[in-house]
Amino acid sequence: MKQDLVLAGVGGQGVVSLGVVIAAAAQREGYTVKLSEVHGMAQRGGSVMASLRIADAPIHGALIPAGTADFIVATEPLEGLRYLDLLSPEGTLVTASEPFTNMADYPPPEELRRRIDALPHAVVVDGLRLAREAGGVRAANIVIVGALSDFLPLDPKSIEDYIRERFAAKGSDIVELNLRAFRAGRESACPTPA
Amino acid sequence: MPQPANTLEHRTELLLMGDEAVAQGAIDAGLSAAYAYPGTPATESFEYLLAHAKTEDGPKAAWCANEKTAYEQALGVSMVGRRVLVVMKHVGLNVAADPFINSAIVSIHGGLVLLVADDPGMHSSQNEQDSRVYADFARVICLEPANQQEAYDMAREAFDLSERFEIPVVIRLVTRLAHSRARVETRPPRAQNPLDKTPDPDSWILLPATARKLWRKLLDVQPELESYSESCPFNRLESASPGSVGVITTGVARGYYRQNLPDLPAPLPHLHIGAYPLPLAKIRALAATVNTLLVLEEGYPLLERRLRGILPIATEIRGKESGLLPLDGELSPDHVRQALGLPPRPRLAMAADPVPPRPPQLCKGCPHKDSFDALKLALTGYECSIVNADIGCYTLGALPPYQAIESCVCMGAAIGMAKGAADAGLHPVVSVIGDSTFLHSGVTGLMDAVAADTDMTLLILDNGTVGMTGGQETVLPSSQIEPLILGLGVAPEHCHVLQAHPRKVEELAAALRAEMEHHGLSVVIAVRECIEHARMRTSQERRRRREKRIEG
Numbered sequence: 001m002k003q004d005l006v007l008a009g010v011g012g013q014g015v016v017s018l019g020v021v022i023a024a025a026a027q028r029e030g031y032t033v034k035l036s037e038v039h040g041m042a043q044r045g046g047s048v049m050a051s052l053r054i055a056d057a058p059i060h061g062a063l064i065p066a067g068t069a070d071f072i073v074a075t076e077p078l079e080g081l082r083y084l085d086l087l088s089p090e091g092t093l094v095t096a097s098e099p100f101t102n103m104a105d106y107p108p109p110e111e112l113r114r115r116i117d118a119l120p121h122a123v124v125v126d127g128l129r130l131a132r133e134a135g136g137v138r139a140a141n142i143v144i145v146g147a148l149s150d151f152l153p154l155d156p157k158s159i160e161d162y163i164r165e166r167f168a169a170k171g172s173d174i175v176e177l178n179l180r181a182f183r184a185g186r187e188s189a190c191p192t193p194a
Numbered sequence: 195m196p197q198p199a200n201t202l203e204h205r206t207e208l209l210l211m212g213d214e215a216v217a218q219g220a221i222d223a224g225l226s227a228a229y230a231y232p233g234t235p236a237t238e239s240f241e242y243l244l245a246h247a248k249t250e251d252g253p254k255a256a257w258c259a260n261e262k263t264a265y266e267q268a269l270g271v272s273m274v275g276r277r278v279l280v281v282m283k284h285v286g287l288n289v290a291a292d293p294f295i296n297s298a299i300v301s302i303h304g305g306l307v308l309l310v311a312d313d314p315g316m317h318s319s320q321n322e323q324d325s326r327v328y329a330d331f332a333r334v335i336c337l338e339p340a341n342q343q344e345a346y347d348m349a350r351e352a353f354d355l356s357e358r359f360e361i362p363v364v365i366r367l368v369t370r371l372a373h374s375r376a377r378v379e380t381r382p383p384r385a386q387n388p389l390d391k392t393p394d395p396d397s398w399i400l401l402p403a404t405a406r407k408l409w410r411k412l413l414d415v416q417p418e419l420e421s422y423s424e425s426c427p428f429n430r431l432e433s434a435s436p437g438s439v440g441v442i443t444t445g446v447a448r449g450y451y452r453q454n455l456p457d458l459p460a461p462l463p464h465l466h467i468g469a470y471p472l473p474l475a476k477i478r479a480l481a482a483t484v485n486t487l488l489v490l491e492e493g494y495p496l497l498e499r500r501l502r503g504i505l506p507i508a509t510e511i512r513g514k515e516s517g518l519l520p521l522d523g524e525l526s527p528d529h530v531r532q533a534l535g536l537p538p539r540p541r542l543a544m545a546a547d548p549v550p551p552r553p554p555q556l557c558k559g560c561p562h563k564d565s566f567d568a569l570k571l572a573l574t575g576y577e578c579s580i581v582n583a584d585i586g587c588y589t590l591g592a593l594p595p596y597q598a599i600e601s602c603v604c605m606g607a608a609i610g611m612a613k614g615a616a617d618a619g620l621h622p623v624v625s626v627i628g629d630s631t632f633l634h635s636g637v638t639g640l641m642d643a644v645a646a647d648t649d650m651t652l653l654i655l656d657n658g659t660v661g662m663t664g665g666q667e668t669v670l671p672s673s674q675i676e677p678l679i680l681g682l683g684v685a686p687e688h689c690h691v692l693q694a695h696p697r698k699v700e701e702l703a704a705a706l707r708a709e710m711e712h713h714g715l716s717v718v719i720a721v722r723e724c725i726e727h728a729r730m731r732t733s734q735e736r737r738r739r740r741e742k743r744i745e746g
Contacts, residue, residue, distance in 0.1 A: 036374035
């Protein structure tokens with residue numbers, strides 16, 4: 001078993017946290033994981049890309065070779081499209097639907113939609129909307145974790161357990177909010193036909 | 195917006211970044227003290243250490259004014275027999291080069307290890323210099339981990355080597371390893387060294403007469419270092435399968451080679467190098483069995499260059515210098531795949547559709563924006579002006595929509611360059627520098643400007659933190675900067691502290707304009723807390739209050 005995930009978004013959207021949640025759950029289930037993060041200038045409101053590799057065998061490098069990623073997981077649609085070169089032709093894009101338009105030449109939404117619809121496998125989730133309904137837009141990345149979780153060989157319980165642990169210091173309200181966000185994302189994931 | 199400064203928040207017990215694995219290895223090796231200046235990709239190592247320094251008996255750890263002061267403090271710890279770690283990014287070693295190079299000549303007593311993290315691909319740096327060159331230049335051991343477990347193991351080994359050979363030992367990380375997490379198995383910790391001042395203080399006095407002897411001693415120990423390199427487990431023949439093409443990997447390149455291994459018809463004869471000086475006998479033995487050697491290394495073609503001098507001319511050496519692999523940018527499994535002669539993998543056709551870039555930018559509400567607005571307003575109408583700036587978040591002021599700064603070279607250069615431009619006759623000249631960069635290496639440049647009463651205006655962007663690296667504490671608080679500047683001799687009537695605020699842009703612009711018109715040295719400090727730092731601070735305070743409530 002190997003699952004290679006490219007994690008993409010805009011600095012500040014919680015891309016690294018998204019990866020940590022899945023990585024921690026996978027590790028607890030006994031998988032080998034390698035999570036590559038971004039820090040420093042790269043993360044300041046610009047494109048952010050991290051990679052998460054999960055396998056039941058040793059993993060040799062943190063980087064995912066071109067054309068081999070099983071998933072691109074994006075907190076923003078344009079960022080999801082940015083790394084298609086890494087995606088395997090059989091791979092899936094899981095992305096939030098809501099554009100983050102802190103740039104002048106952001107493409108029109110219908111063009112993004114057309115490009116996403118043209119992919120063999122794509123799942124589009126209203127990350128912000130579902131997070132808002134769960135109680136706070138900052139949990140939009142956890143909605144995406146939920147949407148993705150359905151495709152991974154992980155017990156949703158291990159992810160929920162780690163969410164509890166991770167947010168425990170912020171109080172039970174925040175824990176519950178994130179659990180609601182996770183479940184909403186998981187329920188909403190429905191792949192387009194191949 | 196940055197992630198929380200303390201990455202421990204999202205650390206799981208055994209899932210460590212390369213940065214953290216070195217820190218944990220150092221702690222378990224009996225570390226007594228550690229010093230650093232923040233810099234990507236090394237920062238997280240020290241943040242991990244700081245979190246551990248809070249525990250009882252934990253090592254003393256403190257952010258320093260700059261990498262040179264950090265290294266010098268480490269020398270003091272070593273001289274009295276205790277183990278010490280210094281942490282910096284690659285360009286930080288340029289700042290610390292003086293103590294570093296000379297520390298190879300003194301007789302290191304307590305183990306001294308330098309963790310230096312290189313940034314090939316320049317994710318968050320101004321160059322991609324390779325720190326292995328520095329280790330070679332100083333003639334000391336350099337260990338280069340290939341993964342997180344080796345980062346831990348090598349950190350532990352490095353202290354023993356440092357004490358055994360009485361030299362500093364360098365651990366070289368690259369961004370990709372520094373910032374990626376994997377499971378690390380730790381071993382029982384070793385106790386700290388007792389306080390034990392060097393029995394031979396002469397071996398720390400680099401007067402020419404003693405320095406000559408100590409330099410000779412360092413040269414004499416080189417064969418021992420080489421023999422360590424030949425026998426150590428970090429340099430090993432991974433595969434001796436026959437073939438006309440052999441491969442030598444160093445550091446993370448081994449992983450990229452292994453990633454492509456399943457697609458090769460057969461494994462190539464393969465030597466991996468994780469410890470320097472180079473194991474020449476092992477290299478020669480491999481070379482003798484092949485016609486061509488493929489060299490896979492992250493960073494400069496250091497190994498490849500050396501090989502050209504030590505192998506028979508008949509051996510073809512292929513790598514970065516030969517043009518097979520790119521000399522610039524970060525190495526990747528795809529580069530290695532191409533170098534191995536494997537075809538590219540199929541991709542989606544639409545992967546070629548262009549996506550507009552999204553460069554990093556200042557956070558919403560960043561005080562630097564107000565300072566740039568004021569600066570641009572103040573410069574309106576001048577035919578020719580120059581704005582020399584420096585390293586930090588405010589370097590993003592070079593990009594649209596601000597385009598407010600015109601240079602960024604190295605820490606502190608803003609002030610020296612501005613003085614140079616003014617000396618050359620340009621007017622007005624503005625120097626822009628952040629508070630932490632000013633304290634790092636701007637103060638000395640300002641002394642030169644004070645001495646000459648240079649016709650320039652220094653704008654200090656004081657956001658009260660080291661912002662770019664995630665909000666570390668500056669070595670002196672904001673309130674100390676004005677007294678420091680006045681103490682250097684800047685005229686009080688030409689030193690102003692103003693707010694960087696959207697509603698005070700015109701006031702700041704007017705002050706800047708007036709000082710540009712003053713033909714002499716002036717300093718304007720634009721103060722407002724980093725917006726992200728403020729957010730993190732209030733969230734921490736909230737958490738503390740909540741914890742208190744629960745306890746109460």
